Amino acid sequence: MGLHKQKGKFTMLKKYWWLFLLILLALVFGLLFYQQSDPEPIICVEPLLPENGIEIPYDSGIMTFSFTPMEGAELYHLNIMTPSGNLVTFELEEPGADRIITTFTMPGENPWYVEAINDEGEIICMSKRFTFTFLPEPEPVPEVQDEEPEPTPTFTPTPEPILSKDEVCTQPLTPEDGAELPYIGKVIFSWTEIEDATKYILTITMPSGNIVTFESDKTEIVRYLEAFEQGGEYEWSITALNAKGEEICESAIFTFTKEIKPQGNNHWC
Numbered sequence: 001m002g003l004h005k006q007k008g009k010f011t012m013l014k015k016y017w018w019l020f021l022l023i024l025l026a027l028v029f030g031l032l033f034y035q036q037s038d039p040e041p042i043i044c045v046e047p048l049l050p051e052n053g054i055e056i057p058y059d060s061g062i063m064t065f066s067f068t069p070m071e072g073a074e075l076y077h078l079n080i081m082t083p084s085g086n087l088v089t090f091e092l093e094e095p096g097a098d099r100i101i102t103t104f105t106m107p108g109e110n111p112w113y114v115e116a117i118n119d120e121g122e123i124i125c126m127s128k129r130f131t132f133t134f135l136p137e138p139e140p141v142p143e144v145q146d147e148e149p150e151p152t153p154t155f156t157p158t159p160e161p162i163l164s165k166d167e168v169c170t171q172p173l174t175p176e177d178g179a180e181l182p183y184i185g186k187v188i189f190s191w192t193e194i195e196d197a198t199k200y201i202l203t204i205t206m207p208s209g210n211i212v213t214f215e216s217d218k219t220e221i222v223r224y225l226e227a228f229e230q231g232g233e234y235e236w237s238i239t240a241l242n243a244k245g246e247e248i249c250e251s252a253i254f255t256f257t258k259e260i261k262p263q264g265n266n267h268w269c
Contacts, residue, residue: 044125045070045095045114052130058107058137065112066096073116073124083108088212091229099227107136169249170194170219170238177254181225183261189236190220197240197248207232231260 049066050056056063065078078090078097083106090097095114111131116124173190181187189202202214202221207230214221228234238251 045073045076045116045127047112047114047127047130050130050132053132055133055135058135062098063132064096064098067114067127069095070116070124072118074119075117077115077117077123078112079115080110080112082106082110084215086213086215089210090227091206091208091210093229097229107134109133170197170200170240170251172236172238172251172254175254175256177256179256181256181258183231183259184224184226186222186224188220188222191238191251193219194240194248196242198243199241199245201239201241203237203239204228205235206230207234225258228258229261231258233257 046068048068049064067076076092076095078092080088080090082088090099109131110133111129113129114127116126118124171192173192174188175181191200199215199217200219202216204212204214206212206228214223233255234257235253235255237253240248240250242248
């Protein structure tokens with residue numbers, strides 16, 4: 001009886017061996033298809049300098065940004081988030097750049113990351129984020145003097161006229177409209193004061209169309225032309241805000257032209 005049952009099972013396996021083979025092949029091909037359909041992750045650029053979490057003294061001169069190159073990338077966007085929440089973007093053709101430390105005037109932590117851009121202007125990928133901390137300016141140490149210094153003449157500058165909010169909005173002053181500026185050097189953006197304004201937003205539109213903004217509670221902001229990579233025509237304007245952060249008005253738009261990068265003068269890392 002037992003021998004007969006075993007013989008029957010063997011006969012059934014022998015008869016349907018092709019069905020078991022098809023099931024096995026289906027499992028193998030299904031596993032291979034699943035593995036091939038899972039795309040490999042894109043390895044993006046990696047930040048190198050400044051090192052993650054580094055603290056940078058106030059009196060430092062040049063800060064170097066560098067990152068690994070990426071195949072297929074035509075441009076790179078170096079994005080830096082200031083402690084006030086403003087996003088500053090530099091458009092780079094190579095994986096590195098030097099920046100003057102006074103470009104970042106506000107002490108605190110600055111996260112930064114890089115976007116790789118293809119020849120169609122599309123973002124291929126975004127790197128992981130690094131941070132650097134810009135230390136505040138130290139308190140001045142009073143000098144000990146043996147003799148009382150001679151009094152020096154002083155003068156009080158004539159204050160700029162304060163415009164009523166019922167009149168024209170704040171107006172750009174410098175650089176003058178249509179000014180031609182060199183490739184490197186310091187430029188002072190200044191404008192007239194307006195009543196009830198507690199903060200001003202400086203908006204700069206680059207030749208590529210990218211927009212950067214800076215904020216100040218004064219009527220001027222100092223920047224260095226090295227921070228703007230592109231040569232060509234720029235536009236800038238001022239938005240006045242009240243104590244609640246609400247927009248009061250927006251100024252007229254001024255333009256300036258920056259000299260194209262001189263040949264043979266390479267500032268890249």
